[in-house]
Amino acid sequence: ITLTTRVLPVAKTVGDEVFAGTSNGGGALRVRVSRPAQETVVARIVAMVEQASATKATTQLFIEKIEQRYSIGMVAATVALFVIPLLWGADLRPTLLRAMTFMIVASPCAVVLATMPPLLCAMANAGRHGVLVKSAVVMEQLGQTSRVAFDKTGTLTEGTPQLADIRPLTGSGLRDDDLLRLAAAVEYPSEHPLGRAVVAAARDRGLALAPVREFGSTPGVGVHATVAGVRVAVGAPARLLADLTCPTAAVVSALEEAGRTVVLVLRDGVPVGLLGIADRLRADAAATVAALSTMTGATALLLTGDNPRAAAALATEIGIDDVRAGLLPQDKVDAVRALQAQGERVALVGDGVNDAPALAAAHTGIAMGKAGSDLTLDTADAVIVRDELASIPAVIALSRRARRLVATNLVIAATFITGLVILDLLGHLPLPLGVAGHEGSTVIVGLNGLRLLRNTAWQRAPADS
Structure with missing residues (x-):
């Protein structure tokens, strides 16, 4: 059944409800349509995806929140450094040079470059290893994951x-x-x-x-x-x-x-x-679950439409204690939102149409690329192109390393800017030295971010978490 992702057939008798999208295994089947097309489960899934996507809060990088205000304040301060001394009778040439130097050294170029190169380089590195991360914001969010939930069929298992x-x-x-x-x-x-x-x-x-x-x-x-x-x-x-x-x-x-x-x-x-x-079961399922539990400090969660007995057996085999079975798409969304209400940053891994609403509702949605439906791939924030579960802890660890590099770069940029501004205000910073300091800090943070392009950054990711 497409909606419950049960890979094994389910017997239906006269009077049983059959979802739209169900495949008939054999023999003739007569079905009475009880709802119009816009009220089918598949149609409601699409509506839930649209709703969850519209209400999902997008995490903004810290620098994006302050950049505009900082730039306005910097320009205002530059004008003040130029105008006020002139009103007090200062000479034009040294006053203009000091204001120009201040504007150069206080420019947030290094601060802006502190954030994007590490995240973009991490995205490129992940892409080379079969993980498509759709934006820099998603790469940042992955590192905030505190709980990981898995679908069963086609995700932890091969689906056949x-x-x-x-x-x-x-x-x-x-x-x-x-x-x-x-x-x-x-x-x-x-x-x-x-x-x-x-x-x-x-x-x-x-x-x-x-x-x-x-x-x-x-x-x-x-x-x-x-x-x-x-x-x-x-x-x-x-x-x-x-x-x-x-x-x-x-x-x-x-x-x-x-x-x-x-x-x-x-x-x-x-x-x-x-x-x-x-x-x-996928060969790397148990190792992936163990790595994620160690990384997040919380056991993984199994959300599946399969029967409780099969779900419990698989969960025991791979080391998952929290199992929610027999779930429909809305039930998965409710489970994700319940975890979020407890303060958890939930990453959901799935592949089927029934996973799409929960992927949209989760803090980060991760889809299996080979078996994933079109709706799931469109909805997910990241796609495991090669269906290698071991890529999930690796990309989360890579995201965390990128976040640490962003923080390091911000400290470097702030230190350079603060030091150069103080020197300029004290009147001891020549313009060429200010330009060299400003450009040098920009180059340093840019090169620091480029370190995540190396293959060793991915290979070391699981151990670097």
């Missing part, structure tokens, strides 16, 4: 069902490959996502599949066919057998507790094995 467990039952006489070969042969003609996962696993193992006869498929139940004279059925345990025996039920329960979707295999009506199918 894959075979995770093969469990031949005692007494079946089958090995793992035998059970998989039998199930894959029956599933081969099927278009069901779970069937494709089983067939893909058999191909990966190089298993030869026997031809089948009398293939049939029952939506919501499973598939059946004759393989080498044996009648084989593959499908949902609760639908294929009304009464599961205790050993089989125990295995089914254990797999479901681990967050698997369980598939039962019957041979001539007798259970011979179980398959566990899951959405595979």
Whole structure:
């Protein structure tokens, strides 16, 4: 389902609500439209994105707040330094030189350059490593992150069902490959996502599949066919057998507790094995969650539309304690705003259409580039182009380093300006020396910011946090 991002199919029966944008797995489906197009969930998602984007406060850099007032004050002070001494009978030439020197050394060029080069260089460095940060303001905001929330499907996971467990039952006489070969042969003609996962696993193992006869498929139940004279059925345990025996039920329960979707295999009506199918976790998910928890001092948060059991199993595997499952788009927005009301600076990582409103509401929205929908990519403040979760703690650390360089540059610029202005007011600063000091401070802060262009700035980012 597009709106809940469940990668595994969900059975629907007569009378169930079906969201617009839902994909029908197989068989004919008759749906009664109960709302006009402008009231569908997708339309409401677009409206929520627009609303959240309009009300989202944009963080302004400190220098942008004071630059205009400072410039006006500087010009006013320059005029005063020129006019007032003349009114008291001072000579024109030294008075003009002092006023000109003051205007040069008090000019905020170094202050302006103190902020943008580090942020722009950090953006360029992040871009070379597969992270698109859409503005300097976003690069600054990333470093303020105090809590990170993740979507599940397509973000922490790869978004594709894959075979995770093969469990031949005692007494079946089958090995793992035998059970998989039998199930894959029956599933081969099927278009069901779970069937494709089983067939893909058999191909990966190089298993030869026997031809089948009398293939049939029952939506919501499973598939059946004759393989080498044996009648084989593959499908949902609760639908294929009304009464599961205790050993089989125990295995089914254990797999479901681990967050698997369980598939039962019957041979001539007798259970011979179980398959566990899951959405595979990204290889760097656990390390990323651990790095972000260390960096922010708070555990990451899981916000997902998937079922609570699957969400809890994945969260346990990667070390997330705070899990919110079964969420619709508005629920994710509410969760983000609740954290913000507690003073948290929330960075949300997602990929689906259902994540777009929460991405817009979050302090910083980060989208997965490869699997992300168009609406999500447009809404997000930053895009992980290569879908490498490890890039998230790296870019946050890079942002923090850029913020430290901005602060350092502001101190350097303020020190130069203050020192040169004092010397000029005391009457001991020649104009050439004032120009050299002003231009020198501008060059120093500019070069200091350019340090973030080096590859070592990114490589050292996780350890530099």
